[in-house]
Amino acid sequence: MSxxxxxxxxxxxTVNTLLLTLLSTLFAYIIGLPLGIILIITDRDGxxxxxxxxxxLGFIVNILRSxxxxxxxxxxxxxxxxxxxxxxxxxxxxxxLVVAAAPFVARMVESSIKEVDHxxxxxxxxxxxxxxxxxxxxxxxxxxxxxxxNLVITITTILGYTAMAGFVGGGGLGKVAVNYGYYKYQDDIxxxxxxxxxILVQIFQETGMRLAKRFDKRL
Amino acid sequence: MSENHIIRLEHLSKTxxxxxxSVQALQDINLEIRQGEIFxxxxxxxxxxxxxxxxxxxxxxxxxxxxxxxGQDMSALSTAELNxxxxxxxxxxxxxxxxxxxxxxxxxxxxxxxxxxxxxxxKKRALELLELVGLSDKANSYPAQLSGGQKQRVAIARxxxxxxxxxxxxxxxxxxxxxxxxxxxxxxxxxxxxxxITIVIITHEMxxxxxxxxxxxxxDQSRIAECGDVREIFAxxxxxxxxxxxxxxxxxxxxxxxxxxxxxxxxxxxxxxPVIANMILNFKRPVNIIFADSKNIDGKAFGQIVLQxxxxxxxxxxxxxxxxxxxxxxxxxxxDANLEVNANVR
Numbered sequence: 001m002s003x004x005x006x007x008x009x010x011x012x013x014t015v016n017t018l019l020l021t022l023l024s025t026l027f028a029y030i031i032g033l034p035l036g037i038i039l040i041i042t043d044r045d046g047x048x049x050x051x052x053x054x055x056x057l058g059f060i061v062n063i064l065r066s067x068x069x070x071x072x073x074x075x076x077x078x079x080x081x082x083x084x085x086x087x088x089x090x091x092x093x094x095x096x097l098v099v100a101a102a103p104f105v106a107r108m109v110e111s112s113i114k115e116v117d118h119x120x121x122x123x124x125x126x127x128x129x130x131x132x133x134x135x136x137x138x139x140x141x142x143x144x145x146x147x148x149x150n151l152v153i154t155i156t157t158i159l160g161y162t163a164m165a166g167f168v169g170g171g172g173l174g175k176v177a178v179n180y181g182y183y184k185y186q187d188d189i190x191x192x193x194x195x196x197x198x199i200l201v202q203i204f205q206e207t208g209m210r211l212a213k214r215f216d217k218r219l
Numbered sequence: 220m221s222e223n224h225i226i227r228l229e230h231l232s233k234t235x236x237x238x239x240x241s242v243q244a245l246q247d248i249n250l251e252i253r254q255g256e257i258f259x260x261x262x263x264x265x266x267x268x269x270x271x272x273x274x275x276x277x278x279x280x281x282x283x284x285x286x287x288x289x290g291q292d293m294s295a296l297s298t299a300e301l302n303x304x305x306x307x308x309x310x311x312x313x314x315x316x317x318x319x320x321x322x323x324x325x326x327x328x329x330x331x332x333x334x335x336x337x338x339x340x341x342k343k344r345a346l347e348l349l350e351l352v353g354l355s356d357k358a359n360s361y362p363a364q365l366s367g368g369q370k371q372r373v374a375i376a377r378x379x380x381x382x383x384x385x386x387x388x389x390x391x392x393x394x395x396x397x398x399x400x401x402x403x404x405x406x407x408x409x410x411x412x413x414x415x416i417t418i419v420i421i422t423h424e425m426x427x428x429x430x431x432x433x434x435x436x437x438x439d440q441s442r443i444a445e446c447g448d449v450r451e452i453f454a455x456x457x458x459x460x461x462x463x464x465x466x467x468x469x470x471x472x473x474x475x476x477x478x479x480x481x482x483x484x485x486x487x488x489x490x491x492x493p494v495i496a497n498m499i500l501n502f503k504r505p506v507n508i509i510f511a512d513s514k515n516i517d518g519k520a521f522g523q524i525v526l527q528x529x530x531x532x533x534x535x536x537x538x539x540x541x542x543x544x545x546x547x548x549x550x551x552x553x554x555d556a557n558l559e560v561n562a563n564v565r
Contacts (some may be wrong), residue, residue, distance in 0.1 A: 123316035125277055125399070127330040128305030129383070130298075142320050217320050217361040 006189055009176060014196055017172035020162045021200075024097035024154050031098065032105025035061070037135055040108060040113045047121065047134060061103040066213055069100045069161045073168055088169030093162065101158050106153060112146035113139045145216035151207030156201050163197060173197050224287075225274060225385060225417050226252040233270055244270040246441045248284070256419045259432035259449065260404050261425065261464055262514060267441040268421045272387050275419065276308045277301055289384060306334055309378035313390035323373045330380045341380075348376035352406060355531040368399030380434040385417045386410070404431050425464050425502040429453060436545065437461045454484045454548045461556060466525075479528045479535050483515050485520035485546040491510035494545055495524065498538060504529045506538075 039057055073096040077087050086092045116139055124138045134142040166174025173193045181190025231248040234241050244267045251295040252258045262268045273279040277293050317326050324345050328349035331341035349355050352372040361369055392400040407433045411418050428435050435445040456462045506526045513522030528535040542549045
């Protein structure tokens with residue numbers, strides 16, 4: 001394989017990995033963020049305790065979190081095919097990624113908001129703040145640094161998942177490592193794919209942590 | 220109901236049901252708080268005073284009885300109406316409960332955001348309030364950069380932003396050092412006088428009540444043990460709990476079991492006359508000052524002194540009569556396990 005070909009493959013698949021990771025993170029938060037908020041407010045000590053809702057959602061989240069991603073993806077093939085029409089490439093990977101990451105995000109959001117001092121929430125209630133305002137202004141506002149840190153952890157986790165997806169037809173750098181490194185023993189391109197994955201993770205990690213630190217006004 | 224009562228509690232009760240069983244936090248509480256007064260609620264920890272204050276703004280829903288605030292039956296209100304009335308019943312807390320990710324100014328703007336006040340107007344109001352609490356230079360500081368006293372000042376400014384009629388203070392000075400406590404109490408008094416806001420103060424410290432309250436309810440084991448004028452209760456506590464609280468230090472270092480003591484209350488008598496010294500000269504018997512906390516305000520004495528009296532038969536009674544003849548409130552008692560006093564003279 002020529003250097004140009006290699007560069008071509010790696011650059012395309014880096015873009016694919018980024019696309020997959022960021023889109024899946026976005027969708028995972030669209031589902032996971034409200035889910036995490038519902039989990040926290042329906043909790044026994046929450047602002048609207050609701051045992052049935054909390055128990056059902058908690059159960060679903062726990063079950064989905066227990067299934068290893070690769071297994072979940074394979075298990076979901078019929079569902080993915082019905083909904084998306086394909087089970088390979090970027091399009092076939094996003095759905096299982098979101099299904100795996102959303103419950104993860106829900107737990108992350110839940111734990112971030114749990115760190116918010118209950119007294120501050122009580123103060124907001126004493127001012128006559130409706131639930132919506134308590135969620136947006138107090139819970140999310142006060143948990144911002146922690147939410148940012150957890151966003152970084154989520155992105156790197158999903159990035160790891162995309163690489164796994166390469167084994168069962170997903171796109172991205174994981175596919176490169178599997179197809180060229182695992183099946184064809186082309187160590188050079190596989191090593192480059194690994195280096196690129198490491199660089200991506202480091203970039204997300206550094207930026208995220210710096211942002212979180214800058215946004216935290218507690219110190 | 221009478222017009223000048225801004226808060227009225229009628230047969231209020233609150234029971235918590237837990238897996239371990241039910242706990243009665245408040246029982247048959249009846250209280251009337253007048254418009255514009257500073258009303259204190261005192262009790263030991265666990266007496267139910269924090270629950271009581273939370274029942275006023277319905278942060279805790281009472282399980283029995285009625286709460287009237289500004290003529291409204293709180294239990295009859297919808298959530299939206301409740302949120303509305305809460306804007307006129309502000310609250311401050313022991314732990315300040317400021318938003319840590321917002322500046323002082325943004326914290327004060329917060330209730331105004333909830334009340335949908337336009338941003339520019341809210342900011343103007345917040346700056347005025349910062350000036351009122353003496354923190355104009357801290358507008359852009361975050362709570363983490365402020366001292367405890369300053370945080371409570373920001374919390375007070377925040378509570379005042381929506382022009383409340385009532386300010387509820389839940390142990391507002393308990394996390395502060397004595398100097399900050401004094402300045403916060405002075406600020407509250409000032410607010411009460413300048414703005415006419417009714418203030419309800421929850422505390423476990425009699426000194427706080429003495430300092431700024433006009434009337435007080437003493438709460439013990441989820442009931443009101445005694446309620447009335449602060450001066451009256453301070454001078455003549457009737458219930459055991461009031462006696463314990465009025466008494467200098469409940470945190471005893473030394474028990475004086477079976478010792479004859481007397482407590483003298485100064486309530487504005489002349490501070491120029493050396494009452495105790497005269498008594499000692501008169502009887503030619505020594506007394507031991509167990510505790511003294513008296514202040515000289517404009518030549519008048521306020522406060523209390525606890526003396527250990529001679530054990531000789533008859534002398535204590537005569538001393539009591541002597542002191543009463545001087546116009547002082549005197550109470551003789553045997554110091555026992557319930558009324559241990561600190562032997563350190565402050």
